[in-house]
Amino acid sequence: MNLLYANDRPGEYPASWYAATATPLAAFPPLQGEAAADVCVVGGGYTGLSAALHLAQRGFSVVLLEAHRMGFGASGRNGGQVGSGQRLEQDDLEQIAGREDARRLWDLGEEAKALVRALIADHAMPVTFHPGIAHACWHEREVAHAEANAEKLARDYGYTGIEVLDRKAIRALIGSEAYKGGDLDRGAGHLHPLNFALGLAAACAGAGVRLHERSAVTRIEDGPQPVVHTDQGHVRARHVILACNGYLGGLEPQVAAKVMPINNFIVATEPLGERAKEILSQPIAVADTKFVVNYWRLSEDNRLLFGGGESYGYRFPDIIKTVSKPMLQVYPQLKGTKITHAWGGTLAITLNRLPCFTRPRPNVLSASGYSGHGLAMATMAGKVMAEAVAGQAERFDLMASLPQPRFPGGAALRWPLLVLAMTWYSMRDRLGR
Structure with missing residues (x-):
């Protein structure tokens, strides 16, 4: 295909x-x-x-x-999120690459964020960079991990832009009862991709x-x-x-x-007006700790742009149905809200x-x-x-x-094997493990 x-x-x-x-x-x-x-x-x-x-x-x-x-x-x-560092945390990078190269990788990630902002400014792009990405944790152990990670980045890498959030603070920030805590990275941000x-x-x-x-x-x-x-x-x-x-x-x-290419999906709600402040009290973006990640932010006209949901196959599914399920798990108060746009796209993972x-x-x-x-x-x-x-x-x-290993099974079997793995981890998400 x-x-x-x-x-x-x-x-x-x-x-x-x-x-x-x-x-x-x-x-x-x-x-x-x-x-x-x-x-x-x-x-x-x-x-x-x-x-x-x-x-x-x-x-x-x-x-x-x-x-x-x-x-x-x-x-x-x-999702328009401009995240800090690399996809893996520094603890993992230190084990894979050693402390010296892990530091170089961190610096490269920090330069990447600065590069995005500089390009916007230097070329007068019609793009606004909004600071702040919150990471919302489903489990208490993940909150403890977020706190330890913030302490490590401050101690070993001089990065002090992360605020750890308890349950009350995450609820006040993102307007959802679903999460036990998390953190807020003020050095990251989001934009119109x-x-x-x-x-x-x-x-x-x-x-x-x-x-x-x-x-x-x-x-x-x-x-x-x-x-x-x-x-x-x-x-x-x-x-x-x-x-x-x-x-x-x-x-x-x-x-x-x-x-490997995989698909992901996003929906946009109708403008929420004053209700938007109940969804996000600050103009930040959010990503959670599920294996099949949920991520969201408000648009400039106060729509909720929400990404997530599972789909196994390269043909796009019913996107509204696929994404509305996790969106309503996070924000049940949005039941009945009109979805005005729904789209998918293909990214790539290693x-x-x-x-x-x-x-x-x-x-x-x-x-x-x-x-x-x-x-x-x-x-x-x-x-x-x-x-x-x-x-x-x-x-x-x-x-x-x-290190960059090949996917097992070659071209013929790599996708079925990934589906099996995603099914297992998404089941763990649902079981709360």
């Missing part, structure tokens, strides 16, 4: 609240005939657009190919990047100067950057063996939840598999790959040195 087309119409954004409220950006023409560049970037999401922009700013000629529209994939559909992607695309165009939409890549021809083919043309380049994430398909089997940076072929770089922590890190990944193309590969090599 080609996920580029399984759930979406060619060249059209999904019917999301983001697409309905995005600042318009004129379409870019498909690639026609032959082109040449220093670098060909495949994928018009955060990773690819950031790579293209940073390369162009370094003086490289760049062609970027996007199968649909800029920001079409997970970059334009996600599609407008950020479109802002990056506009910045790329202004920097001289040749952007092509409706230009799905069909194959890459190896050589000293790889050739990237589409149905209507090809690009000859000295370097190729793969920035496809969950939409990679069979383009690069070495990456596909380590990075087996150990660390992003996959690799050189799958000569003169080809790839970064993907952000495992739900991609807004800041994907943007940073683009900058890091631009550095590597320019001969400064230390940070790319740090990320590429992290």
Whole structure:
């Protein structure tokens, strides 16, 4: 199944609240005939657009190919959360990479957040960064863990932006009786994800990047100067950057063996008006501790944007039904509230939840598999790959040195095995274990 087309119409954004409220950006023409560049970037999401922009700013000629529209994939559909650090906590990273490299990974994550904010400011994007992400804990043991993690970050990493919340405080903040406590990270934040992607695309165009939409890549021809083919043309380049994430398909089997696409879903309610203050007393975003994570925030017009729900299969389910169930578990007071938008999208995970940076072929770089922590890190990944193309590969090599196991079962069995694992962990969620 080609996920580029399984759930979406060619060249059209999904019917999301983001697409309905995005600042318009004129379409870019498909690639026609032959082109040449220093670098060909495949994928018009955060990773690819950031790579293209940073390369162009370094003086490289760049062609970027996007199968649909800029920001079409997970970059334009996600929960908009700009989280701290990496997807894994620092305790885990210290065990995997050692204290020194764990520190470098933390610093890279902090720089990623700063990069997002700097890009918004430097390019006058129509994007507002709202500070604050709360993590809501279902169990008392998770509250204790959150407190220990906040203490560790303050003690060992000098990060003092996290406030630990008891049951009373989390209820006052998020208006739900479901949680035992949690924390609030003031250094993280949230934004309109599609407008950020479109802002990056506009910045790329202004920097001289040749952007092509409706230009799905069909194959890459190896050589000293790889050739990237589409149905209507090809690009000859000295370097190729793969920035496809969950939409990679069979383009690069070495990456596909380590990075798995999965779907996720979000709904938007009608504007809540004064009721919005009962849902979130502050303009923050929230994610909880369930294995199948619930995450939410209020839009600028006081809609609840709520993501979550389980679906096993690559075809999108009844999204309203799928997401309304966990939403009403968290906020039963919203029963009967109208859902105005419902959409899904494909992200990518890795087996150990660390992003996959690799050189799958000569003169080809790839970064993907952000495992739900991609807004800041994907943007940073683009900058890091631009550095590597320019001969400064230390940070790319740090990320590429992290262990990245293949999914068991190969292409045929990896999805059924993941379904079994997700079923088990979601059952534990329901049983409260």
